[in-house]
Amino acid sequence: MTTTPWISLTTDYGLTDGFVAVCHGVIGRIAPAARVVDVTHLVPPGDVRRGAAVLAQAVPHLPYGVHVAVVDPGVGTARRAVALVTPGGLLVGPDNGVLPEAARALGGITSAVELTAPGWLAAEVSDTFHGRDVFAPVAARLALGGRPADAGPQVDPATLVTLPTPVSRREADGFTAEVLTVDHFGNVQLAAGADLLTSLPGAVEVAGHPAVKGRTFGDVPAGELLVLVDSAGLVAVARNGGRAVDLLGVAPGTLVTVRGRVRG
Known part of the structure; x- marks a missing residue:
């Protein structure tokens, strides 16, 4: 395996x-030449779904490297710590569903291991800070060219925890889909x-609110709702100069219906 300088x-x-x-420091002590990219540290506490979505949408645009995700409400329990090998990079984190979407x-x-080898972990592993004592040191050693197979026993990928598939269904006059994430801009x-947006007319309704199907935020006047395809290729609802989430009153997991409307 070639050296992977990006984490x-x-x-x-x-x-x-x-x-x-502290996680930066652990990596720096073991692999000082590794370059660390902070994707985000502001995932809502314990929100595995949000962490998984952010990670999956970020990793295709990052250099080949080791991608660590620590959104881990089950830290210290029987949940496994794992490393996943993919053609596009390595993933390290808890086996709680935060990694598989990014792996796809x-x-x-292509292979997976449970992180148990003592030489790969901190000398003493805290029950509450596996980011420091498990995931950061493993990532650093992988970045130095360590073999994932040496970090612990093989895991059958089919046994990894996966998140439920979010709701997305076509309706007679539109579609209903689950709110996946809400970004910093609302x-x-x-x-x-x-494809679910393509067949709808230019005038649409989102959860009972009038909106316009468009391409960019400036396609509607300030304060109005817009439905578009975002940079991840998914349908998103935005508000020009405002926060769509505040107007809609939704949260991740909420079901939202988008349908065509007749201009009155």
Whole structure:
């Protein structure tokens, strides 16, 4: 295996404590030449679905490397710590569903291991900070060219925890889809492919609110709703100069119906 100098970090650690810096420090001590990309540390605490979506949408645009995700409400329990090998990079994190979507985005899992080898982990592993004691040191050693097979026993990829498939269904006059994520700007990303939007007219209704099908935020006047295909290729609801999520009153997991409307 060739040396992998890039490591990315996606966590729910926030920015008010020292957790992120500690993970950087552990990586720096073991693999000082590795370059670390912070995808985000502002995943809502324990929100595995949001962490999985952010990771999966980011990794195709990052250099080949080791991608660490720590959104881990089950830390210290019987849940496994794993590393996944894909054609597009390595993934390290808890076996709680946060990694498989990113693995698919990188070409699919070719092998997986449970992270148990003592020489790969911290000398003492805390029950509550596996980011520091398990995932960061493993990522650093992989970045140095370590073989995943040496980090622990093989895992059957079919046994990995996966998240439920989000709702997305076509309706007679439109479609209904689950809110997948809400970004920093208040844009509401739906678990709906672009094909579901194609057949709708220019005037649409989103959860009972009038909106316009468009291409970019400027296609509607300030304050109005727009339905478009976002940079991840999914349907999203935006509000020009405002936050669509506040107007719609939705959250991740909410079902939203988008249908054509007749202009009155």
